[in-house]
Amino acid sequence: MIALHIVVAIDSLKGSLTSLEAGEAIRSGILRVYPDAQVNVLPLADGGEGTVEALTLGMGGELQRVNVTGPLGESIAAQYGIIPAKKTAILEMAAAAGITLVPKEQRNPLYTTTYGVGEMLRDAIGKGCRHFIIGIGGSATNDGGLGMLQALGYKLLDAHGAPVPYGARGLEKLAIIDDADVLPELRECTFRIACDVTNPLCGPQGCSAVFGPQKGAALDDITRMDGWLQHYAELACAQYPHANPQAPGTGAAGGLGFAFLTFTNATLESGIQIVLTETKLEEQIAKADWVITGEGQLDGQTVMGKAPIGVAKIARKHDKPVIAFAGCVTPDARLCNEQGIAAFFPILRQVTTLAEAMDPHNARQNMTDTVEQVFRLLQIQSAR
Structure with a gap:
């Protein structure tokens, strides 16, 4: 069986996880379900902080x-x-x-x-x-x-x-x-x-x-x-x-x-666009089975040219499915679905304070655990 090739390009969860830290947490969750998967974590930012x-x-x-x-x-x-x-x-x-x-x-x-x-x-x-x-x-x-x-x-x-x-x-x-x-x-x-x-x-x-x-x-x-x-x-x-x-x-x-x-x-x-070009993200997406992106908060502003939508546009060009993870999501985040993000998931798993949610250890654990469960669902679907 050919191993899955997954590209992870997620923006930082500001004040909590850097782009690469969030990406590594996602990789950990995927490997719990698909130990043989090839997971490429690439940096993502939009020219601002991080x-x-x-x-x-x-x-x-x-x-x-x-x-x-x-x-x-x-x-x-x-x-x-x-x-x-x-x-x-x-x-x-x-x-x-x-x-x-x-x-x-x-x-x-x-x-x-x-x-x-x-x-x-x-x-x-x-x-x-x-x-x-x-x-x-x-x-x-x-x-x-x-x-x-x-x-x-x-x-x-x-x-x-x-x-x-x-x-x-x-x-x-x-x-x-x-x-x-x-x-x-x-x-x-x-x-x-x-x-x-x-x-x-x-x-x-x-x-x-x-x-x-x-x-x-x-x-x-x-x-x-x-x-x-x-x-x-x-x-x-x-x-x-x-x-x-x-x-x-x-x-x-x-x-x-x-x-x-x-x-x-x-x-x-x-x-x-500078970041996407310099990291050669499109070359990786073209070879991927799944593309993972996200940021600290997915909302209506995300579709206004922010990093996750830049990733989704490239993935759509190559007909690749995109999943996004975020610290939290707002009701208008559904606009992201119209821009190429097939599904998105907040990573908070219980009622908590903002400080607890943004604690790097907690954020990393929440990200890994949420990604694991999403990929378990994908595994069941692909087995049918």
């Missing part, structure tokens, strides 16, 4: 830690990944400038900086990386990427030739963009930016108006920051004709999308 660990470990890379400037100007330890064979670094801007790094009472994009993001890039470049995959979700900043550019060697100066300060307030004083001392290796580098935000840099749908409030911006600050970003874009367009502040995604991460597109050799791409 992408660095999922891609780096899933592709045989190495995790790095480096001390950088945090969003408030303090020194913090940031983690990123390197795939040495591909001279590729995998980063999340949130590791250096994420909103979760800033206490709620201190959130104010006038002062938060992306300088640490540039320091992470410098560190990776110094270690031989020339290709970058970067998730830019979850930012605490609205500085248009000024801090990152400063760390890469751009001189961003006021009318008197002095460096502008950190944060969006630096945009107010910006008068000169000088690229004479930019890190020379930067011209050799390519950047694939995981970005599912389509907002432009400025205007009613720009980063200040749409995302400023959640980063702690006051109403009058939003109006001022939008004007400063417009001025920044005008300076950039005068010097770099390809700059386009209206391009979709330029407003991502407080204008960091604009900085990447204007000042580096970058493309903005769907986060889940």
Whole structure:
């Protein structure tokens, strides 16, 4: 009898299990029923939290830690990944400038900086990386990427030739963009930016108006920051004709999308598509008998381009059945059935507190036990 070939590609259960930990728990449940099954666990993420660990470990890379400037100007330890064979670094801007790094009472994009993001890039470049995959979700900043550019060697100066300060307030004083001392290796580098935000840099749908409030911006600050970003874009367009502040995604991460597109050799791409391509998931799915996916919570938002639906679309293309497991599901999760997920199952097995449910040991056990029972049912069905 030919052994089953099963592909497992599940997103992290945030705060509980990483993508690979959840995948290994699923593998354990399957092997209880089909000891001879070939179960391939592949990392899955959508470009947001967990992408660095999922891609780096899933592709045989190495995790790095480096001390950088945090969003408030303090020194913090940031983690990123390197795939040495591909001279590729995998980063999340949130590791250096994420909103979760800033206490709620201190959130104010006038002062938060992306300088640490540039320091992470410098560190990776110094270690031989020339290709970058970067998730830019979850930012605490609205500085248009000024801090990152400063760390890469751009001189961003006021009318008197002095460096502008950190944060969006630096945009107010910006008068000169000088690229004479930019890190020379930067011209050799390519950047694939995981970005599912389509907002432009400025205007009613720009980063200040749409995302400023959640980063702690006051109403009058939003109006001022939008004007400063417009001025920044005008300076950039005068010097770099390809700059386009209206391009979709330029407003991502407080204008960091604009900085990447204007000042580096970058493309903005769907986060889940980058991950699916880099892990060669489609090649594995094409050979599979079953495909397993999921995430922490399956709901109506899952069908809006999140990782499990990316997996389901590939499986549907190859006519492969998909089962999903999740920490919990909501009533509108049934929309997932219309997008190629044949059936989905919550893994909670008894009434419990949220803390107990999210405990990694409990989550791992619940996942394994639930998967085992589902595959016992499949075994009975296949025997008929």
